Amino acid sequence: MTAPLDLPDSAIEAGPETVLEGAESNVIRGRSLGQIAWMRLRRDRVAMAGGIVILLLILGAIFAPLLVSWFGHPPAEWHREKIDPAIQAPIGTFGGMSWDFLLGVEPTTGRDLFSRILYGSRVSLLIAFFATLLCVLLGTVLGMIAGFFGGWVDTIISRLMDIFLAFPLLVFALALAGVIPDKAFGMSGDTLRISLLVFIIGFFNWPYIGRIIRGQTLSLREREFVDAARSLGARNHVILFKEILPNLLAPILVYSTLLIPSNILFEAALSFLGVGVRPPTPTWGGMLAEAVHNYDVAPNFMLFPGLAIFVTVLAFNLLGDGLRDAFDPKAR
Amino acid sequence: MGGRVHKARPPWPRSVFTYILRRLIAAVMLLFVVSIATFAIFFLVPRLAGMSADDLASRYVGKAANAEIIHDTAIRLGFNDPIIVQYGRFVKGIFVGVERNYGPGVEHCPAPCLGYSYVTQNPVLPDLLNRLPITLSLALGAAVVWLVFGVATGVVSALRRGSFFDRLSMGVALAGVSLPIFFTGIVSLAIFRDQLGLVGDVADWVPFTEDPLTWANNLILPWVTLAFLYAAGYARLTRAGMLETMSEDYIRTARAKGLPERVVVLKHGLRATLTPVLTMFGLDLGLLLGGAVLTESTFSLPGIGKYAVDAIGNNDLPQVMGVTLLAATFIIVANLIVDMLYAVVDPRVRLS
Numbered sequence: 001m002t003a004p005l006d007l008p009d010s011a012i013e014a015g016p017e018t019v020l021e022g023a024e025s026n027v028i029r030g031r032s033l034g035q036i037a038w039m040r041l042r043r044d045r046v047a048m049a050g051g052i053v054i055l056l057l058i059l060g061a062i063f064a065p066l067l068v069s070w071f072g073h074p075p076a077e078w079h080r081e082k083i084d085p086a087i088q089a090p091i092g093t094f095g096g097m098s099w100d101f102l103l104g105v106e107p108t109t110g111r112d113l114f115s116r117i118l119y120g121s122r123v124s125l126l127i128a129f130f131a132t133l134l135c136v137l138l139g140t141v142l143g144m145i146a147g148f149f150g151g152w153v154d155t156i157i158s159r160l161m162d163i164f165l166a167f168p169l170l171v172f173a174l175a176l177a178g179v180i181p182d183k184a185f186g187m188s189g190d191t192l193r194i195s196l197l198v199f200i201i202g203f204f205n206w207p208y209i210g211r212i213i214r215g216q217t218l219s220l221r222e223r224e225f226v227d228a229a230r231s232l233g234a235r236n237h238v239i240l241f242k243e244i245l246p247n248l249l250a251p252i253l254v255y256s257t258l259l260i261p262s263n264i265l266f267e268a269a270l271s272f273l274g275v276g277v278r279p280p281t282p283t284w285g286g287m288l289a290e291a292v293h294n295y296d297v298a299p300n301f302m303l304f305p306g307l308a309i310f311v312t313v314l315a316f317n318l319l320g321d322g323l324r325d326a327f328d329p330k331a332r
Numbered sequence: 333m334g335g336r337v338h339k340a341r342p343p344w345p346r347s348v349f350t351y352i353l354r355r356l357i358a359a360v361m362l363l364f365v366v367s368i369a370t371f372a373i374f375f376l377v378p379r380l381a382g383m384s385a386d387d388l389a390s391r392y393v394g395k396a397a398n399a400e401i402i403h404d405t406a407i408r409l410g411f412n413d414p415i416i417v418q419y420g421r422f423v424k425g426i427f428v429g430v431e432r433n434y435g436p437g438v439e440h441c442p443a444p445c446l447g448y449s450y451v452t453q454n455p456v457l458p459d460l461l462n463r464l465p466i467t468l469s470l471a472l473g474a475a476v477v478w479l480v481f482g483v484a485t486g487v488v489s490a491l492r493r494g495s496f497f498d499r500l501s502m503g504v505a506l507a508g509v510s511l512p513i514f515f516t517g518i519v520s521l522a523i524f525r526d527q528l529g530l531v532g533d534v535a536d537w538v539p540f541t542e543d544p545l546t547w548a549n550n551l552i553l554p555w556v557t558l559a560f561l562y563a564a565g566y567a568r569l570t571r572a573g574m575l576e577t578m579s580e581d582y583i584r585t586a587r588a589k590g591l592p593e594r595v596v597v598l599k600h601g602l603r604a605t606l607t608p609v610l611t612m613f614g615l616d617l618g619l620l621l622g623g624a625v626l627t628e629s630t631f632s633l634p635g636i637g638k639y640a641v642d643a644i645g646n647n648d649l650p651q652v653m654g655v656t657l658l659a660a661t662f663i664i665v666a667n668l669i670v671d672m673l674y675a676v677v678d679p680r681v682r683l684s
Contacts, residue, residue, distance in 0.1 A: 166362050166667065167369075168622045168659030171640045175652050176373050178644045181383060265512050269626055272514045273641055288514055292630070295522050302522070306515035314510040321506075 033250060033327070040326040047322020053315035061121045072115040076280050079105060079112070089297035104300040106287075113300060116282040117308050123276075123283050124312065127197050128263040134202025135263075136256050139209030140248065146210075147217025148240055158214070161207035170269065173200045177275035193277040201266050209255050216251055220244050250327045257320035261313040268309050284309050355671060359664045366660040367653065371419050374649045385411035391647045392450045409450065422447060422653065446657070447650035449643075456654040460636065466537055467635035469547070470554055470627065471620040477559035478566060479613060485563070486570025487602060490578065501567060508564025517557050517630035524553055537634060554631045558624065562616060566609060573605035580604075611670050618666025622659025 031039075041047055060067060068074065083090060083105070090105045092098065104113050146157035180196055182188060187195060220226065221244070229243050270276045271285025279286065284305045291302035378388060386399070389406035410418055424430065425445035432439045432448060441448070446456040485505070489498040524530045531553050538546045577583065578601050586596045623637030632638070636655060643651035 162358075163362060163365050166660060166663050167366060168619070168656055168663060170625050171623060171644075171652075171656055171659055172370070172373070174625070174641065174644045175370065175656070176377065179374055179378050179647065181378065185380075261510065268512055269514070272512075272626070273629060274645070285512075285514070288512075288518065292514075292518055295518055296526060299522070302515075302518050306512070306519070309515060310507070310511055313512075314507060317506060317510050 037250070037323070037326040041322055044322040044326065047319050047326075050315040050318030050322065053311065054319060057121060057312055057315070058125065060118060061125050064115075064118045064122055067118060068112075068115040072118075073112040075111060075115045075119045075282055077111065078109050083108065089294070090300075104298070104304075106290075107294045107298040107301055113304055116287065117284070117304055120282040120284045120287065120305065121308065121312070123194070123281065124264055124267055124309075127194055127201065127267045127277075128260050130198040131201035131205070131263045131267070132256055132259045134198060135206045135209055135259055136252060138202070138206035140213050140245075140252060142206070143210040143213030144217050144240060144244065144248070147214040148221055148236070148244065150218075154214075157210075161210055164204060164207040167204065169204050173204060173266075173270060174273060174275055176200050177270055182278075190277055190281050197267060197270060197276065200270075201263050205259065205263065205266075209252075209259065212251060212255060213248060216248055217244055220247055254320065254324045254327055257316060257323050261316035261320070264309065264313050264316070352672060355668055359668055362664055363657065363660060367422070367657055368419065370653050370656045371415070371422065374647075374652065375415050375418065446654040449648050449651050451646045451648045451651075456650050459651070460639065460654055460658055463635050463639050465539060466633055467621060467623060467628070467637065469540065469551060470558070470624055470633060470635060471617060473548075473551055473555040474558040474562070475613070475617055475620070477555055478562035481559065482563035482566025483570050483602075483606075483609060485567040487574055487597070487605075489567065489571045490574030491597065493575065498571075502571065505564040505567045508560055509568070511561065513557060513561055513626045514630045516560065517554070517627065520553055520557050521631070554627055554633060557630075558627050566612070569612060570605060570609055573608060574601060577601050577604045607674075610673075614666045614670035614673075615663070618663045619659075621662040621666075623655065 073079065089107050092104075098104075105111060106113055106116065142157050142160075146154045177196060177200060180192070183192070185192070226239055226243055229239050234243070267276065268283070268285035268288075271283040272289045274286075274289060276283050276285055287301065287305040288309075291298070291305065295302040375388075385406045386402050388411050389409060390402045392405055392409065406412055410421065421430070425441065425443070425447055427443055429443040429445045430441050430447070432441060441455055444457065446460070448455055449459070485501050489501050492498050531549055538550060540547045578597075583596060583600055586600045587593075591600075621636075623640050624635065625637035625640060627633070628635045628637035629641055636658065639651065640655040640659075642648075643655060
């Protein structure tokens with residue numbers, strides 16, 4: 001919808017036919033919605049750029065230890081020799097940026113900012129992905145049940161969604177993340193914090209996607225193919241999984257892609273407020289929280305974690321917008 | 333509700349009245365659920381995670397406290413009572429008030445009483461009310477800015493779809509929704525306060541009634557920063573809505589009957605688009621009034637949101653309960669107002 005396209009207006013207005021013309025084969029054959037959407041998406045350069053950035057980010061997060069061993073220093077290694085003891089600020093221009101320390105060093109400790117941001121992406125992406133998975137699972141299952149069965153089931157689930165949406169979400173998430181002791185539920189350290197954040201973010205955000213899925217199921221339920229399946233004797237669970245779920249995959253894909261960036265921002269916010277994954281594990285939000293106190297002596301410490309969040313979130317938003325347009329050109 | 337006013341149409345005031353009554357009852361129920369959930373988070377979750385009443389109490393005594401003091405504190409704060417009894421005490425405070433024995437004498441906290449802080453020993457409600465003007469100033473000021481800029485940008489973008497302005501503003505808007513406020517906040521502080529010296533120290537709160545100029549000067553940076561994020565979302569929403577509305581048949585009719593374009597756009601186009609925008613506006617404002625947590629933390633503004641963060645940092649349950657209930661009330665009231673406006677504007681809502 002919002003991504004500026006490098007297409008002539010005529011191509012945008014014309015919709016699917018133009019896209020089909022562009023295909024190499026002249027043979028007319030049926031294409032699934034997925035194939036058509038993929039063809040549209042491939043022509044959306046902005047969305048594809050977002051997708052490539054996401055791919056690079058994921059690769060960077062996976063191979064962080066390797067990349068750091070080539071281009072940096074371990075994220076927890078202190079380099080006091082890079083710090084001016086008088087003002088506790090990095091020595092050198094722009095926070096000590098050099099070939100040795102690509103993005104400079106952290107004030108006070110002198111830890112390598114490049115490797116801390118790279119490792120920070122692991123926490124950010126991991127939490128955002130799994131939290132989104134939880135949102136989508138809960139939202140899809142409950143939304144489908146509410147929309148399909150209707151009646152009192154729908155009433156209960158819909159009220160439940162109302163309650164969740166009326167919660168002061170951030171305060172609540174803060175409280176929950178704050179009260180858990182350092183050892184709980186048989187876990188400790190990073191494992192505990194990451195699972196906790198996944199649970200909090202996923203558990204409080206599912207109603208948004210739940211409402212969308214409920215609405216879609218409600219309209220799909222009345223369609224002829226569902227009647228046909230039922231008259232052939234299909235049971236409810238067969239209709240739900242074989243008839244309705246495949247038709248929900250497009251909105252699920254689109255909204256998952258758009259949920260990931262909002263979950264990344266949510267995680268960063270919780271880390272910023274001090275209830276995220278605990279130090280010394282690096283998080284982007286946590287770095288920004290510290291940068292509040294010393295951005296004047298180390299601008300790199302404020303700028304790079306912020307840019308990391310911005311680039312990641314923007315890339316997902318671009319891809320998500322592109323996907324939505326590809327599946328539903330009317331929305332543009 | 334004045335039944336007299338609508339005497340010409342007898343069925344409607346009654347249905348509006350029952351609708352409002354139903355919504356009010358639902359709102360109160362919702363507040364109950366929110367308070368129970370907050371309570372459970374603070375008392376049930378740590379229990380499930382394996383903490384005892386004494387462990388809980390050890391957070392509210394000095395570092396040098398021995399086991400006996402901790403145990404006494406646990407009893408004084410009532411941590412050994414069953415959780416239902418503790419919750420009952422809290423609810424009783426709201427409806428009839430409570431008496432507190434603080435040593436030298438007995439203090440009465442009149443209804444609605446949100447209890448006393450575990451840490452500062454101050455009653456919670458006056459603390460919250462003292463901070464409300466700060467959050468109110470922040471949220472309302474920002475709301476004016478983002479509503480005007482967001483809607484205007486969205487309308488112009490939609491009318492000049494595909495133009496340079498459209499691409500630029502939508503690009504900026506997309507960047508806007510991708511930026512966390514605690515980043516834009518620090519960057520704007522670094523530039524406008526520290527480098528250019530254009531604005532005052534944000535953290536110094538001066539009430540509007542004392543000195544309106546300093547009030548505005550201190551708040552301008554938080555306003556603009558907060559409004560930028562929201563304006564981005566509103567511009568996107570308005571543009572999408574306008575694009576849809578302007579291709580409706582009735583717009584063509586309006587043009588065909590020779591109305592000036594200005595009237596077509598503002599009176600027919602924008603009016604239909606504004607409904608979802610105002611819905612979102614109501615909900616966003618409700619959410620912000622319950623504490624602009626991130627903005628207030630970034631700019632060190634001592635409002636409701638900062639209070640919430642500090643309360644959570646101190647594990648101060650009564651404060652957290654107070655803040656959550658206040659925030660939930662704002663959200664619910666905002667929802668209620670939006671829905672009622674809908675019910676007045678659109679008669680179909682009342683029937684369902």
